[in-house]
Every structure is written in C-alpha cells, then in structure tokens.
Amino acid sequence: MNQKDIEKLYQKGQTEKSPVAIDNFILAQAKNSCRKNNTTTRKWFYSLSTAAALVLCFSIIINLQNQNSDYSVNTEILKKSVPRKQKTQTPAPAPFQENKDEGLINDEDKIKSDQAGSTPDTELYSAPAAQSAPRTEEKINEADDTFLIMNEEIEESPEELMVEPIIEFADSVEQNSDTITQQSVGLSESEKIITEDKPKAIGRVSAKKEQKENNFNQQFQNVIELIESKMFEQATELLIQLKQQYPDYDFSEIDKRIPDSQ
Amino acid sequence: MSERSDEQLMLAFANNDAQAFETLYKRHKDAVYRYFLRHIGNPETSSELHQDLWLKVINSKQSYQIKAKFNTWMYTLAHNRLVDWYRRNNLEQQSFQANEDDNPIEGSTDWNPDDELQTMRLSKQLKTCIGKLPFEQREIFLLHQEASLKIPHIADMLQEAVEKIKSRYRYAIDKLRKCLEVIR
Known part of the structure; x- marks a missing residue:
C-alpha cells in the first residue's frame, strides 16, 4: 500500500458528519449576527435622520430670527415715526383757523419719517392730524391700539409681508378718523x-x-354760511344732521355761535 | 452560474448575507468536524470545538480580510483552538512530541478498492492509526486531507519550512502504512 492508496482509503472513510443540532445552532447564530448588524445600521440611520431634522429645524429657527430682527427694525422705525404724544390732542375743526396749528406733526418727527422712507401708515396717521381733521381721543386711542396690535402681529409673524398690515392699519385709520x-x-x-x-x-x-x-x-360750510346769514333755524337743523352723521365731532364751537342753542 | 469562492462568500456574510454563510458552512462543516474528531477522538469534545470555531468565524466576519485563502485562515483558527484545548487539558507534552525516530513497523498489505468490506475494515483501521500518530504528523496529514491544503500552504500556516512539513507528511504516511500492516 503506497501513499496514494492510503490517501484514497482515507477519503473513502470520510463519513463522519457534524451533528445536526450544532449545525442549526451555528446557522441560527449567523442569522442573528446578520440581524443585529441590520438593526445597528437602522439605528445609525435613525440617529442620522434625527440629527438632520434637528439641523434643519435650527436653521429654520435661525433664519426666522434673522428675518424677525429685520422686521423689528422696520417696526421700530414705524413706532418712532408715529407721533404718540400728539394722539391725545383733540384736533380743532378745520373751518376754524384759530386751531389750525394743533395736531401738526412736529418737524423732528417729520424728518424721522422722511428718513425712514416715509412709510404709508405714518403718513396716514399724521395726515389727518396735520390737516386738523376732527377726531376724538377715543378713536385715536383705538387706532393706536390697532397699530400696536399690528406691530405685535408683525413681530410674531415676521414671515408675513408688511404690505397687508399697513393696508389694514390704513383702513382702521380711515374708519377711526373723521373727515379731513x-x-x-x-x-x-x-x-x-x-x-x-x-x-x-x-x-x-x-x-x-x-x-x-x-x-x-x-x-359744515353751509352751517357757517347759514349762521353768518343769521338763518339760525336752518343752521340748527343742518347742524343736528351733522351731529348725527358725525357724532364724534366736537360741535361746541359752532353751537356757541347759534343763539338758540346757547 | 459559477459558484462563489469561499472568500466571496465570507465577504458576503460580512455584509450580512446569512445565505452566504450557510453555503460556506455546508461546504466546510464536515471537514472541520472530522479534523477535530481525528485529533481528539471524542465526538462530544469535537462538536464543542467545532461549534467554538464556527462561532469565532461568525464573530470575526467584520474583521475578515482576504489576505490568504479562507481555508488557510479558518484552519489556522482551528489549529489554535486545538492547541488551546490540548494545553488546557495538560496534553501538550504528549501531543507535541513528534517522535520521528520511531522504528517503522515492517510489513505490507494489499488493498482492493472494489472490495467494500475490506475497504470499510481498512478505513476503520486507518482512523485508529491516525489517532496514534504524533500530533505534528497527524496535524499535517489532516490539514492536507481534510482541509485540502497543499504542503506550502501548511508550511505558511504553521510557520515552518516547507521541507520540514514534507518530511513530516512522509513520516506520517509511512507510519500509517506500517500501522495498517500490523493491525492486519
């Protein structure tokens, strides 16, 4: 028997096989290790996606804050340009020139508003005062409150454009202000x-x-003309109509000029 | 479709392809089991070592790199596990005594491969003779026969000279031949 015979004889006797139980155990372990790795990969993806979401959120917040600061600058300009101290002054009626200077914007505020680009709401607010439009203190306060609310809304939601609040403010001013x-x-x-x-x-x-x-x-001119022509009854009737139409207007000056009303 | 090599299967398993491991395992499981069984002779201990080895292969999948043949890598692990087992059981002195100066047993035998009864009997005798070989000669014989490793690969694996491995293998064959004659 030579080397080849022995090798051949050995190969013919290779009949032993590994136990089936151990085979199953090892294959199960292999599958488990694959599952574990997959889970690890999934965890990695979860953490990555969470990190990406956080980065996105922070970038959005930072961007909003930047925008907010831009708008807050605008609102500051608006606030500065509004003549707050003058809002309490009751403007005199336009026909009487004795009060014509009341309610005017002072030069300093005008310069500020000009420098700030003369925003429309500022002009709207200042224009009736400048023209000595009749308005009551309550209405002015309401308009101012509206303006403050609008400012808060702008600060809270800076993503909205400034145009719409300005138009709303203009409408409120229009409603609250009387004729100019x-x-x-x-x-x-x-x-x-x-x-x-x-x-x-x-x-x-x-x-x-x-x-x-x-x-x-x-x-108003008709009433004055009637008073001047001493047609007091007609003037009184017209004045009553005017008072009904413009209840907020102070007609005391005219009332003084009508003898009956006195 | 050509079969994937052991190395490709192991890399696939490293990428969590459990099916690749199953193919790899089925390809080598019996040879590895016999490798331990021929060395130790005890099926239970052989199963234990066999399981340990494959668990180590599973745990090493992420660090596996194709630096050598998969067979060489795996049987290196098997060899180390076996040496550990011998050392743990205080069998190292006995096992590593490569008594190459034993007197060869005289005699010869005629084997007819077509005679199945004789083949079975001689095969059983051969296994007994393998168990009687010194550890180093048995190791080389089993690595060559079960792991299908060539002499140079075995030399690389055991970090020995090729000629030394060749010599040990030749001695192993001679001893097996003479063992078979004596038993007969």
Missing part, C-alpha cells in the same frame, strides 16, 4: 410733500376719505 379738510391750512411744505407722496397702497383709502371730507366740509 381739503384746505391745506396750516400745512407746512414738508407735510404737503408727505401728503403728495402717499403710496398707491392707500390710494383707495384716500379717495374715500376725500369724499367724506368733502361732504363734511360742504355741510
């Missing part, structure tokens, strides 16, 4: 410029306002 005299009595040159530079966004508001002002002024 078209006679530019007491208006300085800079105020005229401001009035001329009203943006298009408030154009429709100005048209309504003008119409309202015209009506008021016309009726």
Whole structure:
C-alpha cells in the first residue's frame, strides 16, 4: 500500500458528519449576527435622520430670527415715526383757523419719517392730524391700539409681508378718523410733500376719505354760511344732521355761535 | 452560474448575507468536524470545538480580510483552538512530541478498492492509526486531507519550512502504512 492508496482509503472513510443540532445552532447564530448588524445600521440611520431634522429645524429657527430682527427694525422705525404724544390732542375743526396749528406733526418727527422712507401708515396717521381733521381721543386711542396690535402681529409673524398690515392699519385709520379738510391750512411744505407722496397702497383709502371730507366740509360750510346769514333755524337743523352723521365731532364751537342753542 | 469562492462568500456574510454563510458552512462543516474528531477522538469534545470555531468565524466576519485563502485562515483558527484545548487539558507534552525516530513497523498489505468490506475494515483501521500518530504528523496529514491544503500552504500556516512539513507528511504516511500492516 503506497501513499496514494492510503490517501484514497482515507477519503473513502470520510463519513463522519457534524451533528445536526450544532449545525442549526451555528446557522441560527449567523442569522442573528446578520440581524443585529441590520438593526445597528437602522439605528445609525435613525440617529442620522434625527440629527438632520434637528439641523434643519435650527436653521429654520435661525433664519426666522434673522428675518424677525429685520422686521423689528422696520417696526421700530414705524413706532418712532408715529407721533404718540400728539394722539391725545383733540384736533380743532378745520373751518376754524384759530386751531389750525394743533395736531401738526412736529418737524423732528417729520424728518424721522422722511428718513425712514416715509412709510404709508405714518403718513396716514399724521395726515389727518396735520390737516386738523376732527377726531376724538377715543378713536385715536383705538387706532393706536390697532397699530400696536399690528406691530405685535408683525413681530410674531415676521414671515408675513408688511404690505397687508399697513393696508389694514390704513383702513382702521380711515374708519377711526373723521373727515379731513381739503384746505391745506396750516400745512407746512414738508407735510404737503408727505401728503403728495402717499403710496398707491392707500390710494383707495384716500379717495374715500376725500369724499367724506368733502361732504363734511360742504355741510359744515353751509352751517357757517347759514349762521353768518343769521338763518339760525336752518343752521340748527343742518347742524343736528351733522351731529348725527358725525357724532364724534366736537360741535361746541359752532353751537356757541347759534343763539338758540346757547 | 459559477459558484462563489469561499472568500466571496465570507465577504458576503460580512455584509450580512446569512445565505452566504450557510453555503460556506455546508461546504466546510464536515471537514472541520472530522479534523477535530481525528485529533481528539471524542465526538462530544469535537462538536464543542467545532461549534467554538464556527462561532469565532461568525464573530470575526467584520474583521475578515482576504489576505490568504479562507481555508488557510479558518484552519489556522482551528489549529489554535486545538492547541488551546490540548494545553488546557495538560496534553501538550504528549501531543507535541513528534517522535520521528520511531522504528517503522515492517510489513505490507494489499488493498482492493472494489472490495467494500475490506475497504470499510481498512478505513476503520486507518482512523485508529491516525489517532496514534504524533500530533505534528497527524496535524499535517489532516490539514492536507481534510482541509485540502497543499504542503506550502501548511508550511505558511504553521510557520515552518516547507521541507520540514514534507518530511513530516512522509513520516506520517509511512507510519500509517506500517500501522495498517500490523493491525492486519
């Protein structure tokens, strides 16, 4: 028997096989290890996606904060440009020139508003005062509150454009303010410029306002003419109508001029 | 479709392909089991070592790199596990005594491969003779026969000279031949 015979004989006797139980155990272990690794991979993906989501959220927040700071600058400008101290002053009626200077924006504020780009709401707010439009303190306060609420909304939601709040503010001013005299009595040159530079966004508001002002002024003028012509009864009737139409307006000065009413 | 090599299967298993491991395991499981069984002779201990080895293969999948044949890598692990077992059981002196100066047993035998009864009997005798070989000669014989490793690969694996391995193998064959004659 040579080497090849022995090798061949050995190969023929290779009949032993590994136990089936151990085979199953080892294969199960192998599968488990694959599952564990898959789970590890999944965990890795979860952590990565969480990190990515966090980064995204933070970047959005930071971006919003940056925008917020930009808008807050704008709102600061708006706040500065609004003449808060003058809001408590009751403007005198336009026809009486003795009070024509009341309610005017001081030069400093006008300069500020000009520097800030003369925002429309500022002009809207200042224009009635400048033109000595009739308004009560309550209405002014309401308008101011509206403006403050609008500012808060702008600060809370800076993503919204500034145009819409401005229009809303303009509407509120329109509702709260009474007629504005078209006679530019007491208006300085800079105020005229401001009035001329009203943006298009408030154009429709100005048209309504003008119409309202015209009506008021016309009726008011009629009352004065009737008083001057000593037609007090008719003047009284017209004045009553005016009072009904404009209950917030202070007609005390005219009432003094009608003997019956006194 | 050509079969994937052992190395490709192991890399696939490292990428969590359990099916690749199953193929690899079925390809080598019996040879590895016999390798331990021929050395130790005890089926239970052989099963234990067999299980330990494959668990080590499973745990080493991430660190596996193709630096050598998969067979060489795996039987290196098997060899180390076996040596550990011998040392743990205080059998190292006995097992590593490569008594190459034993007097060869005289005699010869004629084997007819077509005679199944004789083949079975001689095969059983051969296994007994393998168990009687010194550890180093038995190791080389089993690595060559079960792991299908060539002499140079065995030399690399055991970090021995090729000629030394060749010599040991030749001695192993001679002893087995003479053992078979004596038993007969």
